[in-house]
Amino acid sequence: ISLGLVGSEMCIRDSSNILNDNVIVDRRRFTSMDNTIRVSYGFSENKRWDLGATIQYRQIRLDNDARSSPFRVFEGDSFSGNSERGFSKLGLQFRWMPFVKVPELTLQSSLNFPIAKNDQLKAELGAQRISFDLNATWFNEFYAQTYLFFQTGWTTRFKNERRDNSTHHALGSIYLVKRIFNQKVYFFPSLTYFNSMEQFNSGGRLNQTNYQLLWGGGIQYQPNTQISIFAQFQAPFILESGSKNSEWIKDSYSAFSLGFRILI
Numbered sequence: 519i520s521l522g523l524v525g526s527e528m529c530i531r532d533s534s535n536i537l538n539d540n541v542i543v544d545r546r547r548f549t550s551m552d553n554t555i556r557v558s559y560g561f562s563e564n565k566r567w568d569l570g571a572t573i574q575y576r577q578i579r580l581d582n583d584a585r586s587s588p589f590r591v592f593e594g595d596s597f598s599g600n601s602e603r604g605f606s607k608l609g610l611q612f613r614w615m616p617f618v619k620v621p622e623l624t625l626q627s628s629l630n631f632p633i634a635k636n637d638q639l640k641a642e643l644g645a646q647r648i649s650f651d652l653n654a655t656w657f658n659e660f661y662a663q664t665y666l667f668f669q670t671g672w673t674t675r676f677k678n679e680r681r682d683n684s685t686h687h688a689l690g691s692i693y694l695v696k697r698i699f700n701q702k703v704y705f706f707p708s709l710t711y712f713n714s715m716e717q718f719n720s721g722g723r724l725n726q727t728n729y730q731l732l733w734g735g736g737i738q739y740q741p742n743t744q745i746s747i748f749a750q751f752q753a754p755f756i757l758e759s760g761s762k763n764s765e766w767i768k769d770s771y772s773a774f775s776l777g778f779r780i781l782i
Contacts, residue, residue: 731756
């Protein structure tokens with residue numbers, strides 16, 4: 519069982535309605551609370567692969583006031599913003615350690631299906647289409663209790679009757695992880711690259727829509743193997759919207775995450 523609260527703040531400069539050099543600036547806060555339950559079963563005695571299923575319950579809030587508290591995601595609609603909640607997706611997951619002699623390398627994939635009760639709620643929760651994820655993680659202990667984690671992944675959101683184009687996301691991350699206090703506390707500065715692309719025609723080329731390069735850091739407390747609690751902050755080196763009509767203001771963007779995980 520994992521729970522995560524994510525709040526992000528961004529300012530968008532819209533130039534599609536510029537008149538006499540006037541610029542429209544839209545500053546908002548987006549918050550999501552993701553609650554995920556996963557059940558997995560290991561099919562190999564050496565624990566090299568397992569299958570699992572997940573279900574996610576999501577709460578989101580979009581505030582027109584960027585200074586609004588992210589904890590208002592637990593509230594209903596108000597004059598400053600709107601909140602929505604509901605079961606968002608059901609997924610099947612697969613985890614595999616492909617090489618016996620390289621236990622540091624793990625491959626994970628998932629196939630997720632939207633399950634919100636109606637089309638409007640699916641759109642508001644960001645779960646309108648079937649999606650497929652494939653991720654690879656590799657780590658190396660290059661110094662005592664100090665690790666480098668590398669992660670790369672690809673996500674495809676398939677087209678359907680509501681969206682006639684597929685969406686693709688490429689992700690790459692580097693984490694420097696240091697364990698202290700009897701291996702119960704982890705510090706991890708990070709660097710993440712995210713690239714979003716659209717494919718408008720079957721077999722056609724991918725068109726880049728936006729990309730980001732984010733720096734950040736976090737801390738995780740793990741008192742035992744069943745419980746972990748973490749906090750993470752991210753801010754951009756590069757933040758490109760890919761739009762000719764709007765600009766993402768890099769200095770206005772920040773993201774903060776809180777979460778915890780329980781293994782039963």
